[in-house]
Amino acid sequence: HPIRFDWDEPWADMPAIQLAQSAAVHWRTYVNLATMSERITVVDGQLFHGNLTALFLLDADTALMRGYVHEVVTAIEPLRPLLIYFNQDDVERAIRTVAAERGDAWVTYQVDWKLSSPYAVRHGLVGLDGLIELYRNYRKLTDLLYAELDIPKISIENSRREWSKYEATIDTILMYPPGVAEAANLD
Known part of the structure; x- marks a missing residue:
């Protein structure tokens, strides 16, 4: 999925902050492309699954996960989600x-x-x-x-x-x- 950040690194090699920042970039890139399209898109399970699950498993603190989700929601607002x-x-x-x-x-x-x-x-x-x-x-x-x-x-x-x-x-x-x-x- 174009939004989901795929990583090949073991748990210990991927700091949660790095994942959150990289995933947020993926969302912004996706929104830039989607705003140029006439299509309505369904993004199945990617706000509370995928990257957020990875942040949770990486034992990110709640503030980081909360900030990540709010950053994503801010990014997708032009799409009227x-x-x-x-x-x-x-x-x-x-x-x-x-x-x-x-x-x-x-x-x-x-x-x-x-x-x-x-x-x-x-x-x-x-x-x-x-x-x-x-x-x-x-x-x-x-x-x-x-x-x-x-x-x-x-x-x-x-x-x-x-x-x-x-x-x-x-x-x-x-x-x-x-x-x-x-x-x-x-x-």
């Missing part, structure tokens, strides 16, 4: 459901990768339970950031997997200008 925040109230159930669906190979990959990170090592996270705890803490961060953002946004709890209902909600919010959706109690 709508943030759609999919989440599930029960993080443990969500992770265990995905683990059951994707199997042991997926769990092993996730655990080996994410729990070798500076964040996980500092917190002593191990195994599937450690991965669940990591995501509980990450969810607290993204909930905080979501609440702080002053852009058009909608939060959708999607544990029921009623995708046609969620799509209809998104379609509705896209049809109304900012302020109308809040009055309709869609957020």
Whole structure:
């Protein structure tokens, strides 16, 4: 993805500040190109996933992560963004459901990768339970950031997997200008 900062360096060789600065440059470059286009773009999972996840795993402090997200949001304002925040109230159930669906190979990959990170090592996270705890803490961060953002946004709890209902909600919010959706109690 043109926004996601790809790095080949091990955890210890990538300071969080370097990742945040490089990722912010990617966003600004993307916005410059997107403002010249007539197309509407969907940037799937890149505000609270991808680079932010990497910053979290690198054990960046909250101020750095908050600053990074706010810098990105400032950069994308000319694109008139709508943030759609999919989440599930029960993080443990969500992770265990995905683990059951994707199997042991997926769990092993996730655990080996994410729990070798500076964040996980500092917190002593191990195994599937450690991965669940990591995501509980990450969810607290993204909930905080979501609440702080002053852009058009909608939060959708999607544990029921009623995708046609969620799509209809998104379609509705896209049809109304900012302020109308809040009055309709869609957020």
